[in-house]
């Protein structure tokens with residue numbers, strides 16, 4: 437099956453000081469989204485930015501979704517993660533992206549607490565269902581799989597599941613490919629999955645994920661470097677490198693229409 441390529445344009449942590457190519461406003465995000473789409477990404481994963489600052493402001497979310505849709509046919513996926521209170525994070529989905537992330541477990545990330553209280557997380561899942569927004573579940577550790585299955589049993593998630601295995605975040609599971617055998621085998625049949633590997637693990641782990649039949653993600657959220665000690669000069673450059681890895685395995689990036697069909701996305705929320 438053709439892999440779904442996601443471009444993670446901004447992220448919750450790095451700024452232009454870390455890599456000047458990180459987009460810092462809705463307009464820059466839209467431009468970078470278009471370039472990443474042209475390089476082969478079908479899904480555009482976005483953490484909001486305004487004036488180079490992180491934000492969970494709903495107005496900015498709306499402007500970002502609109503700006504991206506204007507110039508880029510890719511599928512907008514807004515992050516509901518980041519270091520904001522949970523209410524603000526929940527509010528982001530009111531901008532009605534076609535997809536949004538859902539983080540099922542509270543954990544330590546680096547030196548901060550990433551709070552995803554079960555009650556509020558269920559409310560967010562419920563609201564996303566009401567709005568017809570497809571959830572991408574972010575699994576940072578093996579225990580998050582069980583929490584995901586609980587959401588499925590409660591009918592707060594619908595199949596096919598869209599899942600990311602986040603590897604290499606301090607506080608989550610390591611970027612160790614041995615874990616993937618277990619994780620993938622535990623997924624319900626028909627689940628669409630990818631590896632999100634952070635830092636220098638990005639290229640090797642996404643390569644392994646592709647070889648195992650997964651989708652793949654890259655972007656300045658996941659790695660600032662195109663190769664050791666060399667900053668990536670754009671999100672598109674990272675996507676292009678990943679697409680080359682896919683093509684070396686005789687895999688072509690899935691087109692937007694195919695992703696819409698495979699993930700049962702709400703066509704009213706596609707730009």
Ligand code: KMH
Nearest residue numbers: 515516517537574602605
């Ligand atoms: N930042 C990544 C480690 C989200 O945005 O909700 C995981 C991620 C999840 O992208």
Ligand code: ZN
Nearest residue numbers: 447515517657
């Ligand atoms: Zn993210």
